[in-house]
Amino acid sequence: MATHSSVLVWRIPGTGEPGNEVCYDSIGCFSDSEPRAGTAIRPLKILPWNPEKIGTCFLLYTNKNPNNFQILLSSDPSTTEASNFQTDKKTRFTIHGFTDKGDESWLVDMCKNMFEVEEVNCICMDWKKGSQTTYTQAANTNVRVVGAQMSNYSCSPSQVHLIGHSLGAHVAGEAGRKTPGLGRITGLDPVQANFEGTPEEVRHDPSDAGFVDVIHTDVAALIPFTDFGVKQQVGHLDFFPNGREEMSRFRKNALFQIVDLDGIWTSSFASSQTWDFVACNYLRSYRYYSESTLNPNGLTEYPCACYRDFESNKCFPCPDEGRPQMGHYADRFAGKTREEQQQFFLNTGDSSRFARWRYGVSVTLSGRTATGQIKVALFGNKGNTRQYNVFNIQDFHIGIIKPGPTLSSEFDADIDVGTTEKVKFLWNNNVVNPTLSKVGAAKIIVQKGEEKTEEHSTEEAGGECGAGRGCSRGLPCRPH
Numbered sequence: 001m002a003t004h005s006s007v008l009v010w011r012i013p014g015t016g017e018p019g020n021e022v023c024y025d026s027i028g029c030f031s032d033s034e035p036r037a038g039t040a041i042r043p044l045k046i047l048p049w050n051p052e053k054i055g056t057c058f059l060l061y062t063n064k065n066p067n068n069f070q071i072l073l074s075s076d077p078s079t080t081e082a083s084n085f086q087t088d089k090k091t092r093f094t095i096h097g098f099t100d101k102g103d104e105s106w107l108v109d110m111c112k113n114m115f116e117v118e119e120v121n122c123i124c125m126d127w128k129k130g131s132q133t134t135y136t137q138a139a140n141t142n143v144r145v146v147g148a149q150m151s152n153y154s155c156s157p158s159q160v161h162l163i164g165h166s167l168g169a170h171v172a173g174e175a176g177r178k179t180p181g182l183g184r185i186t187g188l189d190p191v192q193a194n195f196e197g198t199p200e201e202v203r204h205d206p207s208d209a210g211f212v213d214v215i216h217t218d219v220a221a222l223i224p225f226t227d228f229g230v231k232q233q234v235g236h237l238d239f240f241p242n243g244r245e246e247m248s249r250f251r252k253n254a255l256f257q258i259v260d261l262d263g264i265w266t267s268s269f270a271s272s273q274t275w276d277f278v279a280c281n282y283l284r285s286y287r288y289y290s291e292s293t294l295n296p297n298g299l300t301e302y303p304c305a306c307y308r309d310f311e312s313n314k315c316f317p318c319p320d321e322g323r324p325q326m327g328h329y330a331d332r333f334a335g336k337t338r339e340e341q342q343q344f345f346l347n348t349g350d351s352s353r354f355a356r357w358r359y360g361v362s363v364t365l366s367g368r369t370a371t372g373q374i375k376v377a378l379f380g381n382k383g384n385t386r387q388y389n390v391f392n393i394q395d396f397h398i399g400i401i402k403p404g405p406t407l408s409s410e411f412d413a414d415i416d417v418g419t420t421e422k423v424k425f426l427w428n429n430n431v432v433n434p435t436l437s438k439v440g441a442a443k444i445i446v447q448k449g450e451e452k453t454e455e456h457s458t459e460e461a462g463g464e465c466g467a468g469r470g471c472s473r474g475l476p477c478r479p480h
Helices: 077-081 105-117 135-151 167-177 246-250 261-266 270-281 284-294 307-311
Strands: 005-011 018-024 028-031 057-061 070-072 091-095 121-126 160-165 184-188 211-215 237-241 342-346 357-367 373-380 406-413 420-428 438-448 454-458 471-476
Touching: 028 135, 057 105, 070 077, 091 105, 091 167, 105 121, 105 284, 135 167, 160 167, 160 284, 167 184, 184 284, 211 284, 357 373, 420 438
Parallel strands: 091 121, 091 160, 160 184, 184 211, 211 237, 237 342
Antiparallel strands: 005 018, 018 028, 057 070, 057 121, 357 406, 357 438, 373 420, 420 471, 438 454
């Protein structure tokens, strides 16, 4: 079907100011009136490009064609009928953001990971022509056309899951607002600029689908309203891995000198310094999601008022109603769509293997008063951990150790040990003197974050260590 457009001039009621509107066959009309434009956050009044100029394509991958896409056209149902699209399977759309394109490897890799665990239609949205322009044109207007085009695609809405990265998250929001009964939207770092603080009809929000979950990895303050990811909660469940402020360590960058949004992407160093800056964290959200597909229980999130409380061990273990997994399996969480929005925290690994398992350890000390460090290592039926300090990770030297009190802390292990069978207790005061104090563990309690059961190790006096560069005792565990 050919798409035609017309431009109309009309007046915005109550303002006396003229506003423009453009209409396209089958996807509707788009105006530059408030709150879409002419506001403090969106001062420029511009209209979206026509669909032909944006050039949106639907690239279908399935379990039958995981390496090569089939092009689907929403205006031509025969392309879907002739493809490997399975009407009885769930359909997941992956949507790229600003300056990106639909055949990038990360989009395809997400689909391939899905094929490892399910039979699914995975459609990569390609709107590169509409995204590779000025930021204002792409964000304020072109996303609206792409979202409307997606809402026209013939699928059962309840079986559709839209996964949008950056500006693509707001494309998903636009599609959701036009698609009653849409099943799920996942926002991967919804972009902040021109969206933070706007009404819900403008941005990604919980009303856009039956279930909306969001992963935030870049919300550190750089220049007001030029951060990459939104700070505010915009889903039913908002996940903040590593506590939202990771980008702070990259603040001393030439980006500090730029205040023009479009300039960030068109300046002479955009291809190197800017991209390195963005890639540090802003691209992590889709890596988290992709890994979560193959790791059903390795990205457990904990409800908490703030990351400081999470790091201070105030949010462990999980509540009775359980806790969600960040990413692909977030929709399995029973309390996912409560009336109030919920936020969750976790720590991840630094690179390719992000999964971590949180353990709580309580140690009742025996022996004499001493100084030094205390660490533990866990041994289980699925594997063993390395040694972890059982106190706050920033507080390696705990000062005076006295017998009798119970010291508690949490740590994030890079392995799920399964059932804990033994705990290794280590004390180190970095002093080599066999005549000095001895320290032991009268009792050690280990608890896994998502479980209510505890494993107890009890060995009075036998767990004592003499002074030296370090020593340890292994204590067997029993369930409690």
